[in-house]
Amino acid sequence: MDSFGCIVVGSGNAGSCAAFAAAEAGCDKVLIVDVCPPEWVGGNGYFTAGAFRTVHGGLHDLLPIVNNVSAEQAGSIDMDPYSLHDFLGDIMRLGNGKPDPALAHALVASSRDTIGWLADKVGLPFMFSFHRQAYNVNGRQRFWGGMVLCTEDGGKGLIAAHQRALAKAKVQVWFNCRAVEITMKNGAVSGLVVEKEGKKMHLATRAVVLAAGGFESNPQLREKHLGAGWERAILRGTPYNQGDGFKLAAAVGARQTGDWAGCHSTCWDANAPAEGQRDLTNQFTKSGYPLGIMINSAGQRFVDEGEDFRNYTYAKFGRAILKQPGGYVFQVWDSKVIGSLRVEEYGDGIVEKIFADRIEDLADKLVAKGLKEKEGFVETVKQFNEAVKSYQAENVHCTWNPAIKDRMSTTDLAMPKSNWALTIDQPPFMAVKVACGVTFTFGGLEIDPETAGVISEKTSKMIPGLFCTGEMVGLFHGNYPGGSGLTCGAVFGRKAGQAAAKAAKIA
Template identity: 45%
Template sequence: MSENYLYETDVLVIGSGNAGMCAALSARENGADVIVLEKASKKERGGNSAFSAGTMRFAYNGIEDLLKVVPNLTKEEIVNTDFGTYSTEQFIEDLIKVTQSRTDMDLANILANESLNTMVWLRSKEIRFVPIYGRQAFKVNGKFMFWGGLAIKIVGGGSKLIQTLHKSAVEGGIKVFYDAQATSILHNDGGVYGVELKINGKTVRMKSKTVIIASGGFQANTEMRTRYLGPNWELAKVRGTRYNTGDGIRMALDIGARSYGHWSGCHAVGWDFNAPEYGDLAIGDGYQKHSYPFGIMVNATGQRFVDEGEDFRNYTYAKFGKVILEQPGQFAWQIFDQKVVHLLRDEYRIKQVTKVKAKTIEELAQKLDDIDPTGFLEYIKKYNEAVQLEVPFNPNIKDGRGTVGLEVPKTNWANTIDEGPFEAYKVTSGITFTYGGVRINEKSEVINTFEKPISGLYAAGELVGGLFYFNYPDGSGLIAGSVFGRIAGENAAKFAITRTEEVKV
């Protein structure tokens, strides 16, 4: 080994979240020696993946496909549940719809078509899955019905995903270095040949035949958020890790990678107003508040500002964080009455929640911090009169129960707010990840500004641009990281093993 390098390896992975570890495991099973660099400590490893609820969107054509992923479904569950189907065509159509037809069709097709195979592959790595009864299904006539194209989540959520992937990596002989911040990608005319990094503050180099970047977006970088997303984004809470500061994107751009995707767009949701600045692994995604379709959201004037019933929560939650940030004071109150309180998701029941409760709507108006009570009460009266009560309420479908005559309509799931006690939850914007990044091809190779692959450089995960614009279908992030991580690892390993030329440094 050269004295100039701390280690030499075939594949060097930057980032130990879902995408990075899928890449590492894929490279290892394809015969490569692999090292993973993690900027965080072992305790905080896993990037945004560790904070995720573990929802996975994938294509399946009925119970036979689901049994490949969840083979331990009981006969009772199968009989008493309508899981529906979710074809590759539906997956692609959802990506097209929520991104306003801007999604990269090559990437979208790969994601949809490889999603089921990747879920089966993850199960082979000891990841276990269960139906999402608590969040994605309602009981109708004694039978659970799933909605929105989602049916399955990871047992134990994102934290268990990361724990299991790392366990598999250690068992497979993959070395993981913590407190190891990559600072630049080593390259010359022959391509990429390693990484310069700091380990515990000491600058060292590692040599490799290929590099896979999987270090996330720039959502935890306040300066980059404000520069690219725009005014007030420095005021948003960060839902996940504090370590995703855009390092991998910057390093790739520095050696000629093509910037790609929606650089002024991001995944942002309604997040508890008093949540900490960054994510809390002990709480996970519990600060989110996603039952707004069954109530209303009002801003400081006491008025609604968004159509809460525009579509299923799966297709709106990731864009409403931006709308909340645009309101006076960057907050909103979610309002529910007793007709729908039983439909609230489990995150509304955690102890760390900004909540008020009142027996009457007049009492509630006085308890809502920073809200104009008179404007609020006037609006509630106007809203209640606009609800189309003749249309049946049905939370399983887009029921068409809307409002008439309001400046901001509610398209589905409209109910009068008139049955106390009332509950209200204060939310602000919580940013999850950014949509802009680098461009990759079907092999997960990073493309340069001349539309050519950068020899030896691959990417996967949130720093890949082009999949998501404006909005996002729930559960797509983890599966995208797994699909393209697996592809990156396989191709990086094949390239490394056949790379015979010596890169001169």
């Protein structure tokens, strides 16, 4: 029987952090197993923009770890500090007070140190996210929404860096290898049964880290837990997150927690493939709605596009889209802002863009794309424009500024746009069709905040030798602050790996 000090289930960001941390802590023979083939390495992390949210003290705190800012450029950047109070407050606010406070605090309190570890030890190539989190305002780059860091080349660069670090740490990775059973002896983990090349193998170990992702890739489980209609959502990332990790955990009595009816869902290209596409990854995201409006097939707006900064609303608006007739909507802008849309999301060849010089003509073209009420569409744009003009007439000192909550609103409407409201009246007009893209599910396992040890349903104590990180941790409820997912996986992955290394040394 092969024996390993620690076995990690899952090759994504969270699992990679756990494996590296275990090896760094002196654990002998660390193994990662993943059901996917090698060309699908990296789980959902590969499909992200590589965004990490962290506590920080402002520009000069983070300058030493980024690679895309010269001394001259630094002088033209505006970046407010993001405190522990800010980060924790965002998690609890967006989760309507439901996230476990101790778990959330552990994530936030360890975030900055973990970012430093990722940069210095793991070798992640961090950069400031100018293309996603900053606007040029009067010649200065103004960051907004708390999150400022990403990895070079997004998720692709993230996973490539992890693979280099794991190879250097001599961590083994077995692909096409399904974990099928955690074995126990005297109430503690004793091994992991895997199926590789059609054969079952029992691997001895005292420490298993579950980092196998949620159940978002499984339409049947989505329908069961999230509700009717979710089987139709487009999968943003890997097709291999089928919920297998939860089966492993349930079989040994792990306690479930978190929001099993919730998930990260966002505006996604309606023409995107049914599962993640590894060459375009995150480019199917369509997050330009704060600069325009979204209208459903019945010709009506249905969300406040300016409710908050994009990275505080994008993870929940997919759910709102899925509830609309047909499960799709149209994002609409005029020429004043089209040039401000992200090229990686709205560039030529990335998305089908519908143009017209009159709103009436745009509506006519959208009928072929699924618009059912073109008169309603035209009337909605007209009423929106009138509300914008009315507000501007009464608030002449307000100035449109996408880098702050500028309060440029449409308060006369039943569904207001609270910020960044501009008239849609300058041709050409552009629309794109978007649907709901599901990223990861929020239901998970209860863990100890300091060790990431999995809690037993029966004893309410940690199951010796079993740890959990990443999407399988039940922290978020309903919504979450953008960039928290990768940070969560890294923070609790590091904790899990360190604790697993200690467990492996117990005689």
